[in-house]
């Protein structure tokens with residue numbers, strides 16, 4: 001795959017940066033199930049292309065994480081990577097090209113770092129100046145073997161520790177990420193939360209997600225705004241209890257199905273807002 005062709009294809013669908021890595025470089029980060037899934041999607045995987053799409057757009061404080069305010073990135077990137085794969089299939093009719101966004105068996109962040117995209121943030125995120133860590137990642141898995149010099153893997157961030165220090169649940173302490181202490185994970189976790197986790201959700205006014213470790217990061221002090229209008233127009237910043245009370249999975253998806261906060265249904269958001277309302281009354 002000629003880099004000029006890939007540059008044309010990825011920039012043509014709005015990616016701010018792209019890179020490529022050998023599939024084998026990702027194996028240490030994939031368990032047997034993930035490897036089997038990747039093999040099923042693309043027998044004899046050889047190369048992973050990875051692309052970054054910035055999404056930062058100025059908006060108010062709100063109780064939705066910034067990534068969930070615009071159109072669902074799964075839909076947006078899925079369509080754009082589908083276009084890239086269609087063109088690659090035309091150029092290489094004997095080969096397979098499989099797009100992936102988030103639910104792919106590939107470890108997207110590891111793919112980005114192996115491909116030399118941006119920096120490796122201590123908060124576990126890909127930091128891509130000047131867009132900061134406000135980037136969505138998408139991949140293309142292909143059976144074409146790597147035919148390029150290996151990229152220089154991403155370097156580390158400043159390691160200033162602001163993210164770990166500001167994290168409300170201490171999810172980044174000790175040099176590892178603990179999802180069970182992460183507000184973003186907990187606001188999306190189904191069912192009744194154990195008291196410690198419920199208290200964390202109650203104490204922070206987020207209906208969905210958490211941006212604290214991104215907001216405090218120096219690389220995000222003045223991020224460049226996305227050029228993709230789908231992530232900057234028609235933003236939803238806030239959800240209220242009134243907006244989710246009485247909603248069924250079906251009605252919620254009918255109203256908000258094109259937003260990334262809708263995939264869990266209204267139940268978790270209702271629970272989060274109710275916990276916060278109860279805390280205010282106490």
Ligand code: SF4
Nearest residue numbers: 122157160161163217
């Ligand atoms: S806040 Fe500091 S340590 Fe954390 S990701 Fe940003 S630069 Fe790295």
Ligand code: SF4
Nearest residue numbers: 167182183210212213
């Ligand atoms: S998203 Fe929030 S809770 Fe999760 S690690 Fe970052 S600061 Fe901590």
